[in-house]
Amino acid sequence: MVTKLEDLKLNKLISEEELQTRIKELGCEIDKYYNGEEVTVICVLKGSVMFMVDLVKNFTMPMKMEFIRLSSYGSNMTSSGKVNAVDISLPDLNDKNVLIIEDIVDTGLTAKFLLDFIALNFRTKSTKFCSLLDKKCKRQVDVKPDYYGFDVDDVFLVGYGLDFDGYCRNIPYIGNAV
Ligand code: XMP
Numbered sequence: 001m002v003t004k005l006e007d008l009k010l011n012k013l014i015s016e017e018e019l020q021t022r023i024k025e026l027g028c029e030i031d032k033y034y035n036g037e038e039v040t041v042i043c044v045l046k047g048s049v050m051f052m053v054d055l056v057k058n059f060t061m062p063m064k065m066e067f068i069r070l071s072s073y074g075s076n077m078t079s080s081g082k083v084n085a086v087d088i089s090l091p092d093l094n095d096k097n098v099l100i101i102e103d104i105v106d107t108g109l110t111a112k113f114l115l116d117f118i119a120l121n122f123r124t125k126s127t128k129f130c131s132l133l134d135k136k137c138k139r140q141v142d143v144k145p146d147y148y149g150f151d152v153d154d155v156f157l158v159g160y161g162l163d164f165d166g167y168c169r170n171i172p173y174i175g176n177a178v
């Protein structure tokens, strides 16, 4: 197992071009779905920031951006199984179309935590979940993103927002640590 940044070697899995092509496609599909209705996008920091920024460039509807911070990984390469709400302050989302944007759905615990949190606190007009990556083979709870970019296998991924102990988020492609 890689424990230091110096030892990290990346095997490129999804190139910058593949990412950008798929994100554009996804962004246009989502834009079409809302058909001009206002949307509040919730970006789950920090991993989703690159994806959110590129995705919303394809939106033409009126939209607002909110940012929340959760953590379940800490400095580890596997989920701790417990989701921490580091900062989950949100405006009134009653009667709003809410689109949650995540980098990856792995066990599904984070997605479930967030969907439950929104359902418990607001009567939204609609709530959708969009994830760049879907690691279906690791699912522990029954959640499915409404939109996702790529299926991925059970490997630890870094780049394009995903990190190794906080590093590598700036890499424009997605790789796995070898
Ligand atoms: P769960 O297990 O709750 O995980 O679905 C969701 C969160 O865990 C992080 N995650 C990863 N981060 N490489 C990462 O850098 C990975 O391969 C990986 N898998 C899960 C991520 O923050 C996600 O929001």
Ligand code: MG
Pocket (backbone or CB within 6 Å): 044, 045, 046, 047, 048, 102, 103, 104
């Ligand atoms: Mg995340």
